[in-house]
Amino acid sequence: MSHDHPYAVHGITLHAETFGDPADPAVLLIHGACASMLWWEEELCRRIAAAGRYVIRYDQRDTGRSSSFPVGEPGYGLRDLAADAVGLLDALGIDRAHVVGRSMSGGVALVVGVDHPERVRSLTLVSTTTGELPMGTVDVPEQEPDPADPGAVVDHVVALTRAYAGTSPHFDEDVTRALVTADVARTRDLAATLGNHYALDYAGPRGGGWEALRVPTLVVQGELDPVFPPAHGEALRDAIPGARLVVLAQSGHDVLEPAWDPFVAALAEHTS
Template structure:
């Protein structure tokens, strides 16, 4: 573990987190998507946000990175538990309120936090995610079908995740950077097979106190114009579902925001949080 990472006891589990910037600045809590450890919020992106006057927190959710892992296929938690973990991590860090950013699958986690723990949320940002409404378009036909890897063969696992990144990042794919990320992620995970499996096996329970229309804090939606996982209509649906939602489209990117477009994401988040 690097000296800047720390394990926090939260809700009976251990969560590994890392912070960037001045603790006196407004806090922003970054929650990445399914199977993704905190490394998927690149440290360079985190530093850019910190340079804009934000105290940045990235962390490993359960079953990713150095946080508590569960038996493969048997996660002992639901999405509401992951939301409670985020609030518990804020408690552990001594933070009363944070700007919450949820990416992809973790848009659902961010929604639960915003609806069920509104006093802890200064603003919400949904990145590359969806309302999951039945009438929204399916993933693009350009998304390839990838056979599951041989988990006994690390090279097979690495190749599977790299090819998954390639499919999501479209023309902005950087193979060397992707392989470096995957190798670091595999090296620090308690159980990488559980990381790739368990988030998709948990219970996806809804907030207790409502849905998108019940959010009371300012809401920003950031979406790639070419997102092949959740086509742009998904981001538009979130904007339309929340009170006074605002949508920022990054026109030429897919499901993930590449390094070449970090400034667009940083500008959107910094502008959204500046007056909150």
């Protein structure tokens, strides 16, 4: 179980966990839709910390142990999630961080980078999109699980993760089931977690779009990502001034353990 701590961030509670030496450059990991901090796996965080980084992972609103909101009516948007990220840095006493946003939270990282550039040393955008290309075809489970049945939720999320892996050989059902089971067990409100990130306001930065980014940016793309196929990573690289693209061989939408070494190496180089 994660040894996380609660932090008060402008009226809500965010649970976060840190790894490494606070004197090292900070790396703030922001996960995608409906996913708690556990999806930045503990061993992955330790490997990043071993590269000389102070790693922060946290539960966004409506995930894990952080504050939850009315089901179907979260009342917040990407800008609020970006303000949460900045507020967490404040709570931790961190002036500037290397910000890593995965999937949906590529949008959160974009808002942080454009509207709060003074807090950002660099951006890393993992498995995300400019939003201008069509999504790929993913065979996701058709029926939503009953949030009152934790076992059904576990089965559903495992099936979803398998679908997001596509044809990647990296998916391991036993590893995934253990992670999902731990995540479901520590989630404050499963109904809110399953739905609210799909109901939030997706308004982007006030200061412009991808072209407005002025911080060093790394784009990480899975070679076999069925959600955002490789053209999405290329479009993202081309949309951001000076951005660099790294393609993870044989990876799907998630960065699973067989891809951790190249991912950590790319992140360490980018944040050096």
